[in-house]
Amino acid sequence: MPLGGLLPSTPLVDVLVVVAATALVWFGSGWLESSAEHLSTYYGLPAVVQGSIVVAVGSSFPELASVVFTALAGTFNMGVGAIVGSAIFNILVIPALAGIATEGHLETNRTIVYKEAQFYMIAVSALVVTLALAVIYVPVSDGPALAGRLTRPLAVLPLLLYGLYLFVQWQDVGDHDAPAVPEGIAVGREWARLAGGLVLILVAVEQLVGAVESLGHTFGIPEFLAGVTIVAAATSLPDTLVSVRSAKAGKGITSLGNVLGSNTFDLLVAIPVGVLIVGAVTVNFAVAVPMLGVLTLATVLLFAILRTDLSVTGVEAYTLLAAYAAFVAWVVSETVGLTNLIKGI
Numbered sequence: 001m002p003l004g005g006l007l008p009s010t011p012l013v014d015v016l017v018v019v020a021a022t023a024l025v026w027f028g029s030g031w032l033e034s035s036a037e038h039l040s041t042y043y044g045l046p047a048v049v050q051g052s053i054v055v056a057v058g059s060s061f062p063e064l065a066s067v068v069f070t071a072l073a074g075t076f077n078m079g080v081g082a083i084v085g086s087a088i089f090n091i092l093v094i095p096a097l098a099g100i101a102t103e104g105h106l107e108t109n110r111t112i113v114y115k116e117a118q119f120y121m122i123a124v125s126a127l128v129v130t131l132a133l134a135v136i137y138v139p140v141s142d143g144p145a146l147a148g149r150l151t152r153p154l155a156v157l158p159l160l161l162y163g164l165y166l167f168v169q170w171q172d173v174g175d176h177d178a179p180a181v182p183e184g185i186a187v188g189r190e191w192a193r194l195a196g197g198l199v200l201i202l203v204a205v206e207q208l209v210g211a212v213e214s215l216g217h218t219f220g221i222p223e224f225l226a227g228v229t230i231v232a233a234a235t236s237l238p239d240t241l242v243s244v245r246s247a248k249a250g251k252g253i254t255s256l257g258n259v260l261g262s263n264t265f266d267l268l269v270a271i272p273v274g275v276l277i278v279g280a281v282t283v284n285f286a287v288a289v290p291m292l293g294v295l296t297l298a299t300v301l302l303f304a305i306l307r308t309d310l311s312v313t314g315v316e317a318y319t320l321l322a323a324y325a326a327f328v329a330w331v332v333s334e335t336v337g338l339t340n341l342i343k344g345i
Contacts, residue, residue, distance in 0.1 A: 011218055017211040022237065024204035029241040031197030032058050035190045037254075042185045049169050052116055052261025055246075058198055059238040059258065060265045062205035066235055067274040080283065083270060084291045085232030087263045091298045092324040093233075094240050095305075098247035098255045099317035106312040107252040113310065116260040117303045119165060123267045124299060126161050128292050130154055135285045146285035155275035162268035201238050208234050225335045228291065229328055256306070294327060 036054045039045075045054065066082055099106040134148035212234050216226035239262050246255035275281055301323060305316045312320075 011215060014211040014214045014218070017207055018215075021204040021208035021211065024200055025208070025237050026241055028197045028200035028204060029059065029238045029245070031193045032201065032238070033242050033245055035194040035197065038185050038190045039187070039194065042187055042190070045173055049173055049257075052257040052264070053166070053169055055242055055254065055258045056239075056261030057265050058194065059201070059242050060262045060270065061198055061202055062209075062235045062238060063262075063266045064270040064273060065202060065206065066209065066231075067270045068277060080271060080288060082227045082231045082235060083266050084288070084295055085228030086236045087266055088228075088291075088295050088298050088327060089232050089236045089324065090239055090259050090263050091295070091302050092320045092327070094236070094243045094259050095256060095302060095312055096317040096320035096324075097240065098243050098252070099312040099314065099320075101244050102247045102250075102252065105309075105314075106247055106255070106317075108256055108306050108310050108312070109253060110310070112253060112256050112260070113303065113306050115168070116257060116264075117299070117306060119168070120260045120264050121296075121299055121303070123158075123161065123165075123264045124292060124296055126158055127267050127271070128289065130157050131283055131285055131288055131292075133157075134283055138280075140282055143282060144284050144286060147282055148285060149280045150275050150283050151280045152276055155272035158268040158272045162264070165264060165268070205235055205237065208237070222335045225331055228331055252311075294330070298323065298327070 033055065036058065040049070040054055063083055063086055067080070095106070131148070131150065133154055134150040135146055136148070138149035138151055138154075140147040140149060209231055212230050213226065215221075216230060221230070239258060243255040243258050246252075246258065302320065305312055305320070308316070
C-alpha cells in the first residue's frame with residue numbers, strides 16, 4: 001500500500017513510488033558511503049574492513065528489515081527466498097556493474113579473495129548445515145517431507161560464526177598501519193549522516209518493495225518469482241549504488257568488500273535474527289537447498305574470476321551478467337513447472 005494507504009494502489013502510483021524511492025536510496029547511499037569513508041579514515045580502518053563491515057552492515061539493513069517483517073507476518077520462507085535471491089544478485093550483478101562502470105579493470109587483492117570470498121563460502125555452508133539440522137532434529141510431522149523447525153538454539157550457530165568473522169576483522173584492524181588522521185573530520189556530524197542515510201534507505205526501500213510487490217500482484221507475477229528476483233533486486237539497490245560509486249572512484253577493494261560482507265551479514269545475521277524474534281519458524285529444505293546450491297555456484301564463479309589476475313575484466317563482468325540471466329530463466333522455468341528441482345513453490 002503506497003505511503004501507508006495515503007495514495008491509491010494503482011500501477012501508475014506504484015511506478016511513481018518506485019522512481020521516487022530509487023532517488024531517495026541514491027541520496028541515502030551517498031550519505032552512507034561518504035560518512036563511512038570519513039569514519040573509517042578517522043578510526044584507522046583498512047579499506048577491506050570499511051567495505052565488508054561498516055558499509056556492508058549499513059546497506060544490508062533493508063534485507064534485515066525484510067526478514068524481520070516476514071517472520072512477524074508468518075511468511076518467513078518468502079523472507080529467506082528474498083535474502084538468498086538478493087545474495088545471488090549481489091554476487092553476480094553488482095560486481096559486473098561495478099566492473100563495467102570502472103575505467104579499465106576492477107582491481108581486487110589477495111585479502112578479498114582469500115579472506116572475504118572464502119569466509120563467505122563458509123557462511124553459505126554454515127547456513128545449509130543449520131537448515132539441515134532443523135530438518136533432522138526438529139522435523140515437522142504434518143508438513144512437507146523435508147520441512148523442519150528452525151529454533152533459537154539452532155539460529156545461534158550462524159551468529160557465532162559471524163562473531164568469529166568480526167574477531168578476524170578486529171585482528172586485521174590491529175595489524176593495519178593506518179595513516180595519520182586528517183584534520184577537519186567532524187565525528188559527531190559523520191555519525192549523524194550515517195544514521196540519517198540508514199533511516200532514509202530503510203524508509204525508501206520499504207516503499208520500494210511494497211510498490212514492487214503491488215505491481216507483481218497487479219500483473220500476476222508469482223510470489224516466489226517476485227521474491228527471489230524483483231524483491232531481491234529492490235532490497236539490493238543500496239548495495240548496488242554504494243558498490244558502483246566506490247568502483248567508479250577507483251576503490252575496487254571497498255566495492256567488492258561491500259558485496260561479500262553484505263552477503264555474509266545477510267546469511268549469518270539477518271536470517272537468525274528473524275528466528276530469534278519469533279522463536280521458531282518452519283523451513284522447507286526442498287525449497288531452500290536448490291537456491292543455496294545456485295548461490296554456491298555463483299560464489300565459486302565469482303571467486304574464480306576474482307582470483308584470475310586479481311581483477312574483473314569487461315568480459316568477466318558480462319559473464320557474470322549472463323550467469324544471472326541464466327538464473328532468472330531457471331527460476332521462471334521452476335515457477336511455470338518446466339523443471340522439477342524445487343519442491344513446494
